Amino acid sequence: MPATRMMIARRAGVSVATVDRVLRDDQAVRPETADRVHLALAALRDERASRGRPAKISTYRVAFVLPQVNSRFLDHVERNIALSASFFREHRIIPSFYRCDFTIHRDTIAFAEQVIDYDALVLVPLDYPAVERLIEDMSDAGVPVVTVFSDLPASRRAAYVGVDNRIAGRTAGLLMGRFLGARLGTVAILSASSRLHDQLERRTGLSQVLEEDFRNLRWIAEPDFAEDDDGAGLAVQGLLARYQDLVGVYVTGGGISGIATALQESGDKGRIVLIGHECTAETRTQLSERAIDVILDQDVRGIVHWAGLAAINFLNDVRGALAIPTPETRIYLRENAHA
CATH class of the missing domain: 3.40.50.2300 (Response regulator)
Known part of the structure; x- marks a missing residue:
């Protein structure tokens, strides 16, 4: 697997945006910073080309974020995130869980500063300008945001996972x-x-x-x-x-x-x-x-799992990262209520 911008940034000690500017040969980047990025890229290439040496196994810090609203469904989502710990561990995801009051602009901006160091965000968004700004700031920092269950299609989120x-x-x-x-x-x-x-x-x-x-x-x-x-x-x-x-x-x-x-x-x-x-x-x-x-x-547990996988696929530049299946809507009537 080729070195990703996130891997290069971590090795060089710079932001993903800086790596992107160096790879685009942006002359505004300081020469010493550009040298660090190029050295990090060369080192990563050498590691992957070394004889018989397996690639280093990475773990990914993913923040799962729900709005702070009174909702039995969101409480159900929260429980399913907690119950998915073994699945995340198997896929080298280290999950953290947050509730944020997106109705307060100041709190949303402060929260963005709190989660900027995560590798990815899985988010149930509310339709507020501050939430779109949160997603934009994450995207600028190279942190993919996957919206789940509810979407903000006009935002810069990386993908949406959930039913239509x-x-x-x-x-x-x-x-x-x-x-x-x-x-x-x-x-x-x-x-x-x-x-x-x-x-x-x-x-x-x-x-x-x-x-x-x-x-x-x-x-x-x-x-x-x-x-x-x-x-x-x-x-x-x-x-x-x-x-x-x-x-x-x-x-x-x-x-x-x-x-x-x-x-x-x-x-x-x-x-x-x-x-x-x-x-x-x-x-x-x-x-x-x-x-x-x-x-x-809908399959809440499955959607939580797919969202986590989508996030790390973006981090790894995996082709087909968007090929997450669209979950089906299940229909329950009196006859199959307990099926």
Whole structure:
């Protein structure tokens, strides 16, 4: 394997950006710095060409970063990162875990300074300018950022690993339309955060399908909907009061268990189709009891693993680093709730 810019930078004691400038023959680089880079490159080449000597095994420090928001799903992701320790060890990844309050610009900038020395970042981003700046600063420092579960496609992130959330939303829209048939009424799209791109994409996907194929249904969006079960349950009661013709509810984030309980207690579940995300022990039970009609799910552990591998593939300049499979969206109904 050829020497990467990261390897050269470590050997020469300079930044990856400086290595890049030297290799481009940038005359603004000081001669003594350029000499150190060239010597490091020559030494690495000699090591790889030495007879019968195996290449040095490297380890990679990867920071896994989640936003500091109240989310049962992100808590589930955090647990799966912790439970992946043996997998990371096998692939020479030394993981560290962080939660950051991206809503505070100052905290995000300070956090960027804290993680700049990592080899790579795996990040669930929120859509804030400071987060894009964080990704840009990491990229300038030669630290690849892999977004996971939710994306910032306009940023300079190296890759996104996760399901296609637009397709997930469209799948939910098709199922909603098929379940409701020819009925007339309103479908409410409930999102926990307008700053999470995955929820925006799911909302867009469902609304597109309803507009394209199910003109008998109109949709309304309720962004920044409460994700805790109690708050979501109270909020859906307000929806029932405002929309007498409510026939469907699609939950793009958390809170579906609380909504299911509220609909059952009010006696309205029989006329309302409820579709959401994340298959848990609780939602499996509610599927079995017909309190929820459809749950869309994803392989959280597998996505965490693929994101870590994508990060080190970028560090090693591996061809096909982007050839990470797009995970499939799983569909759970009453019949396969416990499969």
